[in-house]
Amino acid sequence: MLDIQNLSHTFFPGTPNAVQALQGVSLHIEEESFTAIIGTNGSGKSTLLNAMSGTFLADQGKILLDGQDITRWPEHRRAAPMGRVFQNPFAGTAAEMTLAENLVIAMRRGLKRPLSTALSRQVREEMAERVASLKMGLENRLDNPIGTLSGGQRQALTLLMATWLRPKLLLLDEHTAALDPKSAAQVADLTRRIIRSERLTALMVTHSMQQSVELPDRIVMMHKGKIVEDYAEERKGRVRVPDLMAAFDRVKRGELFDASVAEVVAEQYV
Ligand SMILES: Nc1ncnc2c1ncn2[C@@H]1O[C@H](COP(=O)(O)OP(=O)(O)O)[C@@H](O)[C@H]1O
Ligand SMILES: [Mg+2]
Structure with a gap:
């Protein structure tokens, strides 16, 4: 479904x-799979997602979506097949607009000719129904500005908007990281429910190892612009948080080792 080939930037x-944010990343993502991307700060996780969604064009490599080469597609063209949710609950929605108005935008995503702004009763009913599925009581607040919602409620709504038209690919970039623990757990649970019930293909960058063990069916670990671990299938089934911590330690120790070898080599040649 998604094929990333030797991507560098x-x-x-x-x-x-100069920052080599991506160094020859190759990744194959199966249809209807849910993958977590973890890694140290600055390891290139957001850069990888941004390269997929076309925030910038990668220097090298290829991105294929359903066999179609989208490597040079501009960002707006990728917006139709890709839904995105970011860390900041204030991104992705317009604060002064009402919930209903924001949802209308989500419903029209990628349409060349927008529908009329008037909402039929039928559309409003569908809206209320889907918003009710978030189980936050927001169906009674469709005409309130989004700005009146809490961070967790906003992320839940943003998630609903990003998935309204069943995107080919859902990209989540630490979308629970800015929330309090209770809201984060609520949004994480909602994320799993939506991905499973809509049978979406999803990539979720997360800082939470617990989340990466519990929610998805695969974990990819990045370090310094490269993929250094890939837990899938049975290996994913067995992996626990301490294993991930150990893997992080191994990666970091490997780096120290590389550095000390480089120093020894450098000393020999002074
Ligand atoms: N737009 C940008 N301009 C310059 N450097 C960037 C930009 N985006 C990311 N970087 C750099 O690329 C590296 C990887 O960043 P990022 O992908 O954001 O890491 P992560 O999401 O894993 O924390 C970092 O060193 C970061 O400073
Ligand atoms: Mg990031």
């Missing part, structure tokens, strides 16, 4: 600030 190339 450097920010500020050819300057002293």
Whole structure:
């Protein structure tokens, strides 16, 4: 369904600030699978998602979606097949607009000719029904501005909007990280429910190892712009948080080792 081939990207190339954010990442994502992406800060997780959604065009490599080469597609063209939710509950929705108005935008995503702004009773009923499925009582607040919602309620609504038209690919970038623990758990649970019931293909960057063990069916670990671990199938079934911590330690120790070897080599050649 999604094929990432040897993707590389450097920010500020050819300057002293150059950052090799992606270094030859290859990843095959199966239809209707749910994958978590974990990794240290700055390991390239967001950059990978941004490269998929076209926030920038990667320097090298290919991105195929359902066999179609979308590597050079601009971001707006990828918006129809891809739903996204970010960390910030204030991103992705318009605060002054009502819940209903925001949902209408979600319903029209990717349409060339927008529908009329008037909401038929039928559309409103469908809206209320789907909002009620969030189990937050928001169906009674469709005409309130989104700005009046809590962070958790907003992320739940953003998730509903991102998945309203059943995207080919759902991209979540630490979408529970800015929430209090209770809201984070609520939104995580909702995420699992929506992905399973709509049978979505999803990629979720998360800082929470617990979440990555509990929610998805695969865990990919990144470090310094590369994929360093891939837990799938039986291996994913067996992995627990301490195993992931140990893997992080191994990766970091490997790095120390590399650094000390480099120092020894450098000393020999001074
Ligand atoms: N738009 C950008 N411009 C310059 N550097 C960036 C940009 N986005 C990310 N980076 C750099 O690329 C590296 C990977 O960042 P990122 O993908 O955001 O990491 P993660 O999401 O894993 O924490 C970091 O060193 C970061 O500073
Ligand atoms: Mg990030």
